[in-house]
Amino acid sequence: MNLKQLSEILGLSQTTVSRALNGYPEVSEGTRIRVQAAADKHGYRPNSRAKGLATGRSMVIGHVIPSSSQHEMVNPIFGDFVAGAARTYAEYNYDMMFTHAPDTSIEDSYRSLFNRGVVDGVVLQGPKVDEPRISVLSRMGVPFIVHGRSTCAKGAYDWIDVNNQRSFERATRFLIDLGHRRIALINGLEDMDFAQRRRSGYVAALEEAGIALDPCLLRSAEMTEIYGHQTACEMLKLDDPPTAILASSIISAVGVRRALEDNGLKMGRDVSVIAHDDELSYMRNGMDVPIFTATRSSVRHAGELAAEMLIERINAPNDPPKTCLLEAELVVGSSTGPAPQRA
Amino acid sequence: MNLKQLSEILGLSQTTVSRALNGYPEVSEGTRIRVQAAADKHGYRPNSRAKGLATGRSMVIGHVIPSSSQHEMVNPIFGDFVAGAARTYAEYNYDMMFTHAPDTSIEDSYRSLFNRGVVDGVVLQGPKVDEPRISVLSRMGVPFIVHGRSTCAKGAYDWIDVNNQRSFERATRFLIDLGHRRIALINGLEDMDFAQRRRSGYVAALEEAGIALDPCLLRSAEMTEIYGHQTACEMLKLDDPPTAILASSIISAVGVRRALEDNGLKMGRDVSVIAHDDELSYMRNGMDVPIFTATRSSVRHAGELAAEMLIERINAPNDPPKTCLLEAELVVGSSTGPAPQRA
DNA sequence: TGATGCATCCAAAGCGCTTTGAAAAAGAGT
DNA sequence: ACTCTTTTTCAAAGCGCTTTGGATGCATCA
Numbered sequence: 001m002n003l004k005q006l007s008e009i010l011g012l013s014q015t016t017v018s019r020a021l022n023g024y025p026e027v028s029e030g031t032r033i034r035v036q037a038a039a040d041k042h043g044y045r046p047n048s049r050a051k052g053l054a055t056g057r058s059m060v061i062g063h064v065i066p067s068s069s070q071h072e073m074v075n076p077i078f079g080d081f082v083a084g085a086a087r088t089y090a091e092y093n094y095d096m097m098f099t100h101a102p103d104t105s106i107e108d109s110y111r112s113l114f115n116r117g118v119v120d121g122v123v124l125q126g127p128k129v130d131e132p133r134i135s136v137l138s139r140m141g142v143p144f145i146v147h148g149r150s151t152c153a154k155g156a157y158d159w160i161d162v163n164n165q166r167s168f169e170r171a172t173r174f175l176i177d178l179g180h181r182r183i184a185l186i187n188g189l190e191d192m193d194f195a196q197r198r199r200s201g202y203v204a205a206l207e208e209a210g211i212a213l214d215p216c217l218l219r220s221a222e223m224t225e226i227y228g229h230q231t232a233c234e235m236l237k238l239d240d241p242p243t244a245i246l247a248s249s250i251i252s253a254v255g256v257r258r259a260l261e262d263n264g265l266k267m268g269r270d271v272s273v274i275a276h277d278d279e280l281s282y283m284r285n286g287m288d289v290p291i292f293t294a295t296r297s298s299v300r301h302a303g304e305l306a307a308e309m310l311i312e313r314i315n316a317p318n319d320p321p322k323t324c325l326l327e328a329e330l331v332v333g334s335s336t337g338p339a340p341q342r343a
Numbered sequence: 344m345n346l347k348q349l350s351e352i353l354g355l356s357q358t359t360v361s362r363a364l365n366g367y368p369e370v371s372e373g374t375r376i377r378v379q380a381a382a383d384k385h386g387y388r389p390n391s392r393a394k395g396l397a398t399g400r401s402m403v404i405g406h407v408i409p410s411s412s413q414h415e416m417v418n419p420i421f422g423d424f425v426a427g428a429a430r431t432y433a434e435y436n437y438d439m440m441f442t443h444a445p446d447t448s449i450e451d452s453y454r455s456l457f458n459r460g461v462v463d464g465v466v467l468q469g470p471k472v473d474e475p476r477i478s479v480l481s482r483m484g485v486p487f488i489v490h491g492r493s494t495c496a497k498g499a500y501d502w503i504d505v506n507n508q509r510s511f512e513r514a515t516r517f518l519i520d521l522g523h524r525r526i527a528l529i530n531g532l533e534d535m536d537f538a539q540r541r542r543s544g545y546v547a548a549l550e551e552a553g554i555a556l557d558p559c560l561l562r563s564a565e566m567t568e569i570y571g572h573q574t575a576c577e578m579l580k581l582d583d584p585p586t587a588i589l590a591s592s593i594i595s596a597v598g599v600r601r602a603l604e605d606n607g608l609k610m611g612r613d614v615s616v617i618a619h620d621d622e623l624s625y626m627r628n629g630m631d632v633p634i635f636t637a638t639r640s641s642v643r644h645a646g647e648l649a650a651e652m653l654i655e656r657i658n659a660p661n662d663p664p665k666t667c668l669l670e671a672e673l674v675v676g677s678s679t680g681p682a683p684q685r686a
Numbered sequence: 687t688g689a690t691g692c693a694t695c696c697a698a699a700g701c702g703c704t705t706t707g708a709a710a711a712a713g714a715g716t
Numbered sequence: 717a718c719t720c721t722t723t724t725t726c727a728a729a730g731c732g733c734t735t736t737g738g739a740t741g742c743a744t745c746a
Binding site for chain 1: 419604
């Protein structure tokens with residue numbers, strides 16, 4: 001069923017039917033109702049490609065799957081962020097498109113999506129400290145939003161981010177206040193912008209307290225469970241092991257917990273752990289009582305907001321750049337406690 | 344840059360340019376090279392909407408985000424399955440589209456995607472035991488593939504699935520052979536087809552061994568970490584607690600492990616655990632030595648295969664239905680051991 | 687009564703591509 | 717030199733929609 005057929009059935013022109021369905025005022029209320037009824041009855045759905053061709057808009061937003069090349073890993077927060085965004089898109093009648101790209105051609109992927117007219121805008125996930133994609137997209141004139149920020153990016157751009165620096169500074173200070181001096185940071189990949197900011201929050205808190213930074217207590221890699229486990233195991237073998245560990249994701253924190261248990265240590269008593277909790281739906285940090293003391297910020301909610309900001313941008317390409325800085329909450333669970341007295 | 348502009352630059356007709364770029368034989372090798380060079384130089388990308396309109400194909404495949412309504416949970420395997428599929432799509436020049444739908448209108452979402460001409464085919468994830476979407480899609484004539492199967496579905500359809508029944512039967516038998524008699528199954532949601540099959544494999548193995556089924560040792564819910572933890576805790580409080588636990592996902596298995604530790608029990612010695620391992624990229628089951636004894640089958644690989652099968656179906660709508668049954672591997676880790684002697 | 691405005695509706699152009707049917711150009715054969 | 721193929725190129729139609737720039741009818745006003 002297409003417009004032509006529908007208009008023939010109704011004995012109206014395509015123009016009128018199209019206008020009736022799209023809510024233009026030039027059509028009488030009577031015919032509008034008649035048209036709408038017929039459309040519903042026959043299950044008419046305007047062909048979105050044709051519509052897009054005519055309007056110049058595709059009502060589609062593009063994401064490029066951030067599959068870190070090295071280990072072909074899917075970012076665990078990907079699913080929840082996307083679910084949040086999708087929810088907003090559905091509300092505004094946008095569809096959502098994905099492209100997989102090897103890390104090398106990720107830029108091309110964005111370019112291709114936009115130049116082929118597939119999407120009206122794109123979401124940039126997982127920005128690095130130095131993120132070339134941002135300037136590329138700016139130059140191309142693609143409406144886009146960044147989930148996170150990029151320290152090295154020059155111009156202004158739309159972004160939404162968690163205050164990583166502040167939340168990790170706070171978490172670190174919390175541990176220091178509990179008497180900890182040997183505090184480790186098991187961080188995300190070093191070239192990721194968020195990791196850099198978390199690190200600087202951590203460093204700032206240590207400095208403030210006059211604690212020297214020990215490189216042995218600082219690691220970065222992709223935030224898997226295995227990585228958390230292995231790193232924690234190694235650190236526990238140090239002559240002067242950490243009494244507290246900050247983990248950049250709840251997933252690696254799970255690995256840390258496993259490491260503690262493997263070593264016969266009790267989390268919260270022997271070693272304190274604070275995790276960053278993105279509130280992943282399948283990896284909730286406990287029910288009423290949090291398992292981990294955590295800096296908490298819903299990545300799903302961020303997805304919803306990001307989508308909204310992007311849609312705004314698409315509708316008003318010339319508005320000044322918008323940004324949104326979310327504050328993470330510090331929730332106290334049972335994984336932290338006072339620093340144990342040295343033997 | 345569009346076709347018209349490019350053809351004017353070249354002094355050729357749109358027809359010739361189009362043919363040259365699409366590899367039709369009616370154009371001389373000389374001009375083909377010339378055209379290709381110009382296209383590259385100017386970064387010409389055919390508008391995919393226009394192309395779709397003209398060809399009647401969109402080169403897009405649709406997925407509907409399986410967000411279980413109740414807890415708005417994103418299926419944890421979603422990301423990896425999709426990453427696999429995306430890889431194949433990229434190879435065949437397909438794009439990938441997502442729609443979020445509340446559980447109630449999930450059927451409409453598929454209908455809308457297809458009727459609006461947005462997609463050439465769809466992937467159906469997370470089929471239930473009784474899955475109405477299958478017959479809907481069949482009737483609509485949408486090319487589709489099911490990741491999993493639906494026991495109640497009538498006609499034939501394309502699917503790819505893991506042999507859940509067999510793998511859980513094998514895992515259960517493995518535990519029985521180790522001397523376990525109190526074996527629990529912490530399963531996925533009961534109305535999901537895969538959960539049903541795993542359960543029947545479990546039941547079959549118990550029956551074979553003449554062990555009576557104890558309803559107290561059987562649970563189903565969404566496979567979160569919390570669920571695994573809570574369920575295991577409850578079961579351990581029974582008068583006659585399980586000595587072995589089968590977990591339907593590695594994520595709930597993590598919860599089970601936490602429960603054991605909370606209760607001062609050692610996994611593999613006091614209580615054996617077998618998990619189903621989808622090889623999620625951020626939740627690997629150990630490095631060289633598996634953490635959990637597990638039934639293993641890569642969901643990412645399934646995604647790749649599913650995409651391939653769907654593309655085949657799109658290209659040959661009238662071929663007889665194709666199916667693919669993957670066998671899960673049983674990998675033995677340190678989470679299982681002989682049943683402890685009763686006190 | 688004719689001019690004016692307003693509410694409805696429509697024919698046709700155009701979005702950027704593919705593809706049909708035909709024409710022009712180039713070789714081949716005699 | 718002329719016809720007959722074969723190769724190469726093209727103009728134009730069509731995909732399904734929106735939108736421009738009229739038409740048409742009808743009530744209103746002088």
